[in-house]
Amino acid sequence: MNANNSAEQNTAIKLNEFRLAKRSFLLIGSNLLKLFVQLSIIYIFSRQLSFENYALYQSVWLYVNILSVLGLFGLPALLLSSSANDIKQWIFNNKKNFLLFSCLLNIVPIIYLLFLAKQYTINNTLLLIAVTLFQNLSIIAETIAIKNKQETRILVTNIIFAAGYFVVHYSILKNGYSLSLILAWLVLIFIIKTLFLWNFQANNFPKNHQINTPHLGKQWFLLGLFDVISTLYKWLDKWLILLFISITQFAIYFNGSYEIPIFGLMLGTVGNIMLVELSGKKLNPALNSKILFHHSAVFLGSIVFPAFCFLLFFHHDLFLLIFSSKYEASIPIFFVSIFVLPVRITNFTAVLQVQHRNDIIIKGALLDLVLAIILLAILYPLWGLKGLALAFVLSTYMQAWYYLWHTSILLKLPIKELLPFKKLGLLMLVCLVIMGLAKYIFLKISYPANMIAGIIISIFCAAFFLYLFLNKDIQNKFFN
Numbered sequence: 015m016n017a018n019n020s021a022e023q024n025t026a027i028k029l030n031e032f033r034l035a036k037r038s039f040l041l042i043g044s045n046l047l048k049l050f051v052q053l054s055i056i057y058i059f060s061r062q063l064s065f066e067n068y069a070l071y072q073s074v075w076l077y078v079n080i081l082s083v084l085g086l087f088g089l090p091a092l093l094l095s096s097s098a099n100d101i102k103q104w105i106f107n108n109k110k111n112f113l114l115f116s117c118l119l120n121i122v123p124i125i126y127l128l129f130l131a132k133q134y135t136i137n138n139t140l141l142l143i144a145v146t147l148f149q150n151l152s153i154i155a156e157t158i159a160i161k162n163k164q165e166t167r168i169l170v171t172n173i174i175f176a177a178g179y180f181v182v183h184y185s186i187l188k189n190g191y192s193l194s195l196i197l198a199w200l201v202l203i204f205i206i207k208t209l210f211l212w213n214f215q216a217n218n219f220p221k222n223h224q225i226n227t228p229h230l231g232k233q234w235f236l237l238g239l240f241d242v243i244s245t246l247y248k249w250l251d252k253w254l255i256l257l258f259i260s261i262t263q264f265a266i267y268f269n270g271s272y273e274i275p276i277f278g279l280m281l282g283t284v285g286n287i288m289l290v291e292l293s294g295k296k297l298n299p300a301l302n303s304k305i306l307f308h309h310s311a312v313f314l315g316s317i318v319f320p321a322f323c324f325l326l327f328f329h330h331d332l333f334l335l336i337f338s339s340k341y342e343a344s345i346p347i348f349f350v351s352i353f354v355l356p357v358r359i360t361n362f363t364a365v366l367q368v369q370h371r372n373d374i375i376i377k378g379a380l381l382d383l384v385l386a387i388i389l390l391a392i393l394y395p396l397w398g399l400k401g402l403a404l405a406f407v408l409s410t411y412m413q414a415w416y417y418l419w420h421t422s423i424l425l426k427l428p429i430k431e432l433l434p435f436k437k438l439g440l441l442m443l444v445c446l447v448i449m450g451l452a453k454y455i456f457l458k459i460s461y462p463a464n465m466i467a468g469i470i471i472s473i474f475c476a477a478f479f480l481y482l483f484l485n486k487d488i489q490n491k492f493f494n
Contacts, residue, residue: 047176049276053336055183060269060337062187069265070133071193073256074142076249077127081146082153083245084119088237090157091367094289096230104230133261141197148204155211160286171210178203229370236372240363243379247386247409251402263399269337270347271403277318277358284310285361292368300425303365308434309483312441314359316479319441322355323449324472331465350403354410356442360433362417365424374420382413441479448475 059068092101105112127139134142159168182199186192251271256264288306325332329352333345363375386409393401422429452471456464 046276046279048172048179049279051176051180053274054180056269056272057336058184058187060341063191065262065265067191067193069261069268071196072268073133073261073264074145074193074197076252076256077142078146078149080245080249081120081123081127081143082150083241084123085116085146085150086153086238086241087116087119088234088239088241090153091237091241091289092230092234093154093157093161094286096233100230101234104234108231135194137194138197141194141201144201145197145204148201148208152204152208152211155208157286159211161290163290167211171207174210175203175207178206233370233372236376237367240372240375240379243376243383247379247383247406250383250386251390251406255399266341266344267347267399267402269341270344270399271351271406272348273351273354274321277321277355280314280317281358281361284314285364288361288364289368292364300427303421303425304427304431306364307360307432310360311433312437312483313480315438315441316483317476318355318359319438319445320449320472320475320479322352323442323445324468325352325355326446327449327453328465328468331461335462335465346400347403350400350407354407357411357414359438362414362421365421366417369424371420371424375417378413378416378420381416382409385409385412445475 059071063071089101124143127134127142128136156168156171179200182203183196186195186199252264252268255267288310291306292303329349330345333348334342337344363378366372366374386406389405389408390402393405395401397404418429418432422432425432448471449468452468456467459467
């Protein structure tokens with residue numbers, strides 16, 4: 015190997031490995047309190063609210079998440095992979111079309127809420143719209159902070175946000191539950207979060223500046239379309255149940271198909287860092303992309319695989335701990351849903367997005383949605399709600415493979431080089447053996463001591479694998 019190439023590769027590996035781990039830990043840590051609070055609210059609300067009130071509360075987040083994606087329409091992803099000045103200038107140069115399209119995106123769902131979402135009062139509907147608006151502003155502010163590498167600022171802000179979020183929910187529940195009051199306080203909390211994160215000293219762009227990316231508008235449209243399709247995919251099954259079955263079944267399915275947020279949080283955080291790193295100028299983009307794919311997959315796999323294997327063997331006990339026997343009908347759905355976790359180990363669209371191949375990303379999202387619809391039409395009549403969950407798990411794996419295939423073509427690298435399949439396979443095998451033995455050994459231990467022991471072993475495995483990830487010499491001896 016050429017000495018210069020070897021030195022370049024070693025430098026890139028050392029730089030990216032520790033940068034990825036450091037920034038990922040800071041951003042993941044800043045969101046862990048939010049996650050803990052959300053799980054705490056689910057734990058408390060699922061026990062103390064009726065099926066109807068609990069389902070109505072969770073349906074709020076269905077609408078908020080869909081409205082949010084429509085309103086932002088790919089802006090956070092664009093901010094991470096493009097110049098902020100270019101985005102501002104493009105908006106200035108195309109302000110009429112931008113305003114028209116933005117109004118259309120926001121007015122249509124608002125009309126739907128006002129006239130078709132009849133489960134809400136007019137007061138709750140207006141508050142729901144306000145929550146969505148100010149949540150969007152906070153998302154933009156946090157995305158800009160990530161772009162500017164202000165992880166400490168994000169950490170402090172999210173600590174304050176998590177505390178306020180929990181206090182509002184818990185105090186309102188204890189002093190007389192009111193969905194309207196919760197929504198009103200959430201508006202205030204999102205305003206405060208936005209003010210903490212927003213950079214009021216940002217320089218204005220020059221009005222005569224010409225953008226560096228001539229196809230920015232097209233890429234923005236494709237990113238927004240991808241976000242909308244992905245969000246519709248994520249919530250389609252729950253929406254169908256809410257519309258055509260019953261609000262009680264919605265509550266059962268929602269809890270069963272609930273993907274524990276920490277995995278999405280970690281994937282989103284590492285994915286954002288990958289976008290920032292890949293969008294920078296590198297001497298060898300293909301090499302840098304390969305390194306980031308490997309590091310992100312092993313880094314997240316070190317955490318996700320032990321957690322997946324724990325859930326595989328202890329899902330029944332954990333689910334009852336969180337939701338109680340009141341939602342025992344959700345457990346088979348939960349078991350099927352956890353099989354999506356092994357694919358949550360890297361951002362499969364990162365290279366495509368940075369290389370402005372959002373057309374491929376859109377095709378993958380449409381493929382995912384169409385496959386899910388076809389599969390649910392086949393599997394739902396056979397296995398009911400379990401079949402519905404399985405349809406979305408299978409389509410997710412197919413989509414990930416589709417993105418890997420196109421990324422390999424773009425980088426001119428075989429798929430087997432994009433991901434460290436040997437390391438990942440060994441990680442999974444070790445986790446399966448350890449957690450399987452733990453399940454067998456703890457059979458005679460009463461609940462919840464057996465589950466707590468399983469959690470401790472899972473955490474130990476994750477900590478050990480992360481240690482291997484950060485210690486390259488030991489890692490090579492262990493995996494090779």
